[in-house]
Amino acid sequence: MADTSQAIGWLGVPLAIIAGTMRGGTPFLFVSLGECLTEKSGKINLGLEGTLLTGAMAAYAVSYLTNSPWLGVLAAGFAGAALGAIHGWLSQQPRVNDVAVGIAMIIFGSGVAFFFGKPFIQPKAPQLPTINLGEWSDFPALQAALQISPLFLIGLAIAPIMAWFFRSTRWGLFIRAVGDSPEAARAMGVSIFNVRMFSVIAGSFLAGIGGAALSLYYPGLWTERISSGQGLMAVALVIFARWNPIMCLWASLLFGGAQALGPALQSIGIKEGYYLFNAAPYVLTLLIMIFTCSPKRTLSGVPGALGTDS
Amino acid sequence: MSRKRILNVSRRQVIRGILATSAFGLTAKLGTACSPAGSGGTDAAAEGGASGGEPLTIGFIYVGPKDDYGYNQAHAEGAAGTASKFSWVKLVEEANVPETTAVAESMRSMIDIDGAKAIFPTSFGYFDPHILKLAEEYPDVQFFHAGGLYQEGKTPKNVGSYFGYIDEAQYIAGIVAALTSKSGKLGFVAAKPIPQVLRNVNSYTLGARSVRPDATTQVLFTGNWAEPIKEAEATNSMVDQGIDVVTCHVDSPKVVMETAEKRGIFCTGYHANQAALAPKGYLTGAEWDWTNIYSKIAEEIYAGKSLQAGTIDHILRGGLSDGFCKVSDYGPAVSAEAKAAADEAKAKLMDGSLVIYSGEVKDNKGGTVVSASEKLEQKDPKLEQMDYLVDGVLGSVGG
Numbered sequence: 001m002a003d004t005s006q007a008i009g010w011l012g013v014p015l016a017i018i019a020g021t022m023r024g025g026t027p028f029l030f031v032s033l034g035e036c037l038t039e040k041s042g043k044i045n046l047g048l049e050g051t052l053l054t055g056a057m058a059a060y061a062v063s064y065l066t067n068s069p070w071l072g073v074l075a076a077g078f079a080g081a082a083l084g085a086i087h088g089w090l091s092q093q094p095r096v097n098d099v100a101v102g103i104a105m106i107i108f109g110s111g112v113a114f115f116f117g118k119p120f121i122q123p124k125a126p127q128l129p130t131i132n133l134g135e136w137s138d139f140p141a142l143q144a145a146l147q148i149s150p151l152f153l154i155g156l157a158i159a160p161i162m163a164w165f166f167r168s169t170r171w172g173l174f175i176r177a178v179g180d181s182p183e184a185a186r187a188m189g190v191s192i193f194n195v196r197m198f199s200v201i202a203g204s205f206l207a208g209i210g211g212a213a214l215s216l217y218y219p220g221l222w223t224e225r226i227s228s229g230q231g232l233m234a235v236a237l238v239i240f241a242r243w244n245p246i247m248c249l250w251a252s253l254l255f256g257g258a259q260a261l262g263p264a265l266q267s268i269g270i271k272e273g274y275y276l277f278n279a280a281p282y283v284l285t286l287l288i289m290i291f292t293c294s295p296k297r298t299l300s301g302v303p304g305a306l307g308t309d310s
Numbered sequence: 311m312s313r314k315r316i317l318n319v320s321r322r323q324v325i326r327g328i329l330a331t332s333a334f335g336l337t338a339k340l341g342t343a344c345s346p347a348g349s350g351g352t353d354a355a356a357e358g359g360a361s362g363g364e365p366l367t368i369g370f371i372y373v374g375p376k377d378d379y380g381y382n383q384a385h386a387e388g389a390a391g392t393a394s395k396f397s398w399v400k401l402v403e404e405a406n407v408p409e410t411t412a413v414a415e416s417m418r419s420m421i422d423i424d425g426a427k428a429i430f431p432t433s434f435g436y437f438d439p440h441i442l443k444l445a446e447e448y449p450d451v452q453f454f455h456a457g458g459l460y461q462e463g464k465t466p467k468n469v470g471s472y473f474g475y476i477d478e479a480q481y482i483a484g485i486v487a488a489l490t491s492k493s494g495k496l497g498f499v500a501a502k503p504i505p506q507v508l509r510n511v512n513s514y515t516l517g518a519r520s521v522r523p524d525a526t527t528q529v530l531f532t533g534n535w536a537e538p539i540k541e542a543e544a545t546n547s548m549v550d551q552g553i554d555v556v557t558c559h560v561d562s563p564k565v566v567m568e569t570a571e572k573r574g575i576f577c578t579g580y581h582a583n584q585a586a587l588a589p590k591g592y593l594t595g596a597e598w599d600w601t602n603i604y605s606k607i608a609e610e611i612y613a614g615k616s617l618q619a620g621t622i623d624h625i626l627r628g629g630l631s632d633g634f635c636k637v638s639d640y641g642p643a644v645s646a647e648a649k650a651a652a653d654e655a656k657a658k659l660m661d662g663s664l665v666i667y668s669g670e671v672k673d674n675k676g677g678t679v680v681s682a683s684e685k686l687e688q689k690d691p692k693l694e695q696m697d698y699l700v701d702g703v704l705g706s707v708g709g
Binding site for chain 1 (some may be wrong): 317321325326329330332333374375377379400407526529530532533536537538539540541542543544546547548549551562564565568569572573574586587619676704705706
């Protein structure tokens with residue numbers, strides 16, 4: 001069984017980081033792209049942590065019940081969209097604060113996921129197939145690292161498409177207009193309510209698929225602690241990525257890779273400071289925030305109406 | 311307009327204030343109890359006035375879900391086993407109870423509403439201060455805590471502590487692992503460097519080195535009891551380093567077992583039997599056997615014995631021979647030679663002729679932790695304060 005396995009020593013660290021970017025970065029990618037879309041329209045959806053959990057649970061449950069992981073992915077998307085619809089409608093009521101609704105949605109989403117997820121903790125659901133890019137190599141370690149999820153590739157494709165969508169399409173313009181200057185959008189004859197509703201629902205759909213990546217790809221199971229705060233981190237990641245889908249992609253890869261750093265360093269015998277390495281993603285965020293901040297202007301790229309009541 | 315203003319605060323400000331307060335309250339609750347699915351009290355079967363003695367209500371509290379293939383499942387199986395053994399046991403359970411004042415509330419309602427006479431809060435962190443406080447408040451109720459340290463004279467009389475020396479089972483798993491491994495490199499995914507975890511790592515390694523002196527165990531700490539992604543990363547990194555048998559001490563070993571199976575290496579389980587998760591690579595595992603212990607305690611309480619009167623021991627400890635733990639059935643990959651070596655060690659542990667920590671034992675920094683003349687029996691308090699890793703473990707306890 002272990003005939004071909006060989007120790008690869010310190011090379012394991014870069015390998016783990018590269019593999020981590022693709023394995024661990026996928027949920028970040030989907031959630032941050034979803035949040036990017038939502039925030040471009042001027043609303044914040046903090047509830048994506050709950051959406052992620054609901055998506056993970058729905059994907060796992062449907063995949064187990066129907067034996068089709070792709071149906072699970074679809075179910076995760078729609079479960080996410082359903083939560084998004086609640087958030088989109090509620091947060092647009094007069095004098096309702098979207099941050100507060102988002103926090104309520106985190107709890108509601110995780111509650112729904114835990115409630116319906118109870119019977120699915122034990123069973124083993126069929127997993128998404130992987131695309132093995134490492135076939136040419138003799139190293140089992142490399143082969144394992146290059147088992148790429150099709151979801152990752154889809155996410156990889158969505159990022160530039162979304163960037164193009166915002167920049168060059170009429171619909172993208174509507175969303176940006178609603179997000180930057182709702183009055184102007186209203187003058188254009190665009191329904192603010194509908195545009196925001198669409199953005200929140202579509203964003204939550206993506207976040208739900210992010211959940212499917214957790215439960216059907218990596219680590220590939222359903223437990224109640226599977227998201228461990230990734231949904232919230234992805235919201236921060238959008239700010240860090242300056243509301244730019246392409247930057248979201250890089251930021252997600254960075255966070256995914258940073259997650260793998262702690263275990264990989266320990267396994268090659270760097271024994272001290274594993275708590276510090278485990279905190280790497282957060283330290284990284286702080287550092288980049290500090291280096292890119294400026295006292296002279298507010299954050300560049302922030303949608304004008306974000307966080308206001310308009 | 312004065313009607314609309316109360317104390318010079320506009321209605322909008324009042325609503326905002328309420329919103330902010332509730333948002334804060336919800337977030338404060340977030341990390342802990344966002345599960346409406348805690349199955350509190352649902353399992354209480356109505357069993358009024360059975361002929362003979364009165365039914366005995368026993369409460370069980372778990373820190374996680376009851377079917378996590380891990381620590382909580384082991385306890386829940388024990389509770390269910392006890393209830394099905396004796397018709398006079400009325401079970402009250404609550405899962406997903408965090409180690410906060412929430413557990414005090416759970417215990418209180420089990421006592422006040424369900425009438426529980428004995429409570430088993432199974433998570434380590436429930437002990438101090440929650441159990442200690444409740445025990446003083448309800449001197450007639452008996453509290454049995456898994457793992458807590460009972461101190462004569464200091465801890466209330468109605469608190470007892472029970473735990474098993476599952477490291478004996480880990481020792482045997484280590485033997486099987488070392489004799490199955492091709493590279494002689496074993497891996498251990500651990501949560502935190504606390505004595506109970508270190509003891510398992512050390513016993514596993516000592517077991518492995520008793521049959522294969524060149525075997526090593528790479529230990530890797532994830533930092534918390536449930537970190538699915540880190541556990542998967544840890545397992546993957548170990549496989550990349552040529553390790554071909556992994557085991558773990560985390561709340562739910564599911565991730566580690568499934569990742570090991572995916573990567574085509576062997577694994578040995580912990581807490582409960584995980585053979586179903588890794589049909590090819592599962593060698594054996596260290597399992598709890600709480601049904602045995604819980605039924606014993608239940609019978610004693612039913613017979614009128616109590617902690618307060620001193621007729622039930624305050625400290626219940628035991629290993630394989632006392633039925634606190636057991637070794638999983640061997641998987642298909644285990645050779646006859648490994649089975650024989652493991653069975654031999656098991657027999658010796660059962661009859662007490664094998665003491666795991668008998669000198670000389672060195673730590674992995676070269677110092678002697680158990681001198682040549684010393685023999686630390688399982689009940690030795692020195693072992694409960696373990697803060698070292700034995701020779702052959704690659705890793706360090708320092709964070």
